[in-house]
Amino acid sequence: MADTMQTTTTSGPRQADANPVTRFFRATEIDTRLLGMIGALLIIWIGFHVMTDGLFLTPRNLWNLTVQTSSVAVMATGMVLVIVTRNIDLSVGSILGFTGMIMGVMQAQILPDMLGFGHPAIWALALLSGLLVGAMVGTLHGLIIAFLGVPSFIVTLGGLLVWRGATWFVTSGQTVAPMDPTFRLMGGGTTGSIGATWSWIVGILACLAIAAAIINARRQRKRFAFPRKPIWAEYVIGAIGCLIVLGAVMVANSYYWPVAIARRYADASGIDWPEGGLLISHGIAIPVLIAIGVGIVMTFIATRLRFGRYVFAIGGNPEAAELAGIKTRWVTVRIFALMGVLCAIAAAISTARLNAATNAQGELDELYTIAAAVIGGTSLSGGMGTIAGAMLGALVMQSLQSGMVLLGIDTPLQRIVVGAVLVLAVWLDTVYRARAK
Incomplete structure (x- = not known):
């Protein structure tokens, strides 16, 4: 009875005055911003389907689209937490390339010499090595940002250059292939489903x-x-x-x-x-399942754990969060360490899909990852963002790229479109926040 009275008093008069559409959204509590993004995605899909004479919305292209989105979607879930705390990570693409090369060398050269060719533990140990390296790189970035006071933009910009160069030095620029058959399942394909x-x-x-x-x-x-x-x-x-x-x-x-x-x-x-x-x-492709699993875990971390509440508290007001007793520096370190692990997971998906570790792997992925998070509703001002929105943003970015490839648009023009979409997304975020005040 008390619950019924509370519901009536808080929303009854407003419900009566609102039109049916508004009442529907209030009752269902659907995120209208997320709904708008889904609408934009459908418009993109239908537009490309018409322009490609029915090639875009086919099972084959949609299946490939989800596989291609997986690695960026995984990294975008971590980028949400980074941006929410008013930081940025420009090094994710280089970390992906570096950890991918480490995993490639481990399973193609080092582990077969130690354990024997075709040993069943090779793929697992290679994956573990990549995860550990990714965590260490991310932790290093976090320590420099949190305890030395160097802005995240500078630290990760340096990381972008350092880890890209380190990727080359691991094999002196050589491509490493092929990968372990079990490891390749994480890349999708006929057997990876x-x-x-x-x-x-x-x-x-x-x-x-x-x-x-x-x-x-x-x-x-x-x-x-x-x-x-x-x-x-x-x-x-x-x-x-x-x-x-x-x-x-x-x-x-x-x-x-x-x-x-x-x-x-x-x-x-x-x-x-x-x-x-x-x-x-x-x-369903295995990399898609991996991305969905990562999204569920990251959503749980962001919404259900104390660590997630600390992240959003820091993003909302860093000074108040520190005065409230939150160890903001160590939270920052953990965020970047988690980002490094997610880059390694994305590297495993990318390396398995290519069946090779290359020096160019992950180039410009930092742009797509940041764009996915921002398009998904993560505010560059901090304090606001959702994991689901970032993953949907990754799908939007990959849909644009896939559609332009089907249309035969050159790579330079594709980058122009991606850059323009990123600027547009930030502008829309600014307008949305101004109206919400």
Whole structure:
């Protein structure tokens, strides 16, 4: 009864005065800014689909789009925390290249000599070495920024140059290939996907997780006597979430193995080749699952852990956060260490996808990562940002690049468009914050 009265008093008169659309958004609590970004993404997709004569919105291109987005999306989740605390990291692309080269050398040269060629632990040890190097590089940056007082812009700009040069020195400029077969699964491809059956299982589990999250959020609101959404709004949110998940699974399962690979598989497995060909679905790619997993963990860190609350407190008012007893310097160190680990994860995805570690790996990824975070709603003034928004921003950036490639637009013009979009996103953020005051 008390909860009902509280809900009526806080939102009743406003609900009565508002139009139906406004009442719908208030009831469902949908982030209109995120919704606007989804609308912009759909416009980009439809526009490129028309301009490419129906090539863009095909299962093959959408599947490749998600795989190509994965590495930048992983780094964008960490960039959110960096920018929220009013810092910047310009070195993420170089760290990706450096850690990728370390992992490549470990599994192609060092570990086979130590453990023997084809040892099952090679890929895991190579990945672990990359994660450790990424964490150490990020920690070094954080210590210099936090305890020596050097601005993050300068430290990471120096890191951009230092780690790019270090990448060259690891192998004297040589490309390292091939990668361990198990390691290559993290890059996607025909074998780096989970297939149709497991994709549907993952989709169903994701729908159950959405329902559980809604139920838990409703219980928490009731526990602390907060106003709760109408039941119909909960159903709408759950239905939309499940439709998106199952739709994505359906698209992933609609992209089939190439005929030549399917025929080789049939011959090796003793399967008779049917008259209409053998249709084997790729399903969800492993790098996409890695990116989604990282996004879930980073969202939990940012919204549920004390560390996440400290990050946003520092971004909102660094002086007040320090006076409140928050160890702002060590929080900064941990943020950059986490950023280094995420760069290593992105490097594993990129190196596995290329099946090689190259000196040019990760070039300009710092631009795409920062742009993804800013387009996703992370304010350069600090204190505001979401993990989901940054990952969606990464998808927007990759969609632009993919569409321009299909149109045959030259690389220099692609960079002009990306730079213009970044400036536009910052301007829109400025306008949004000014109106919100």
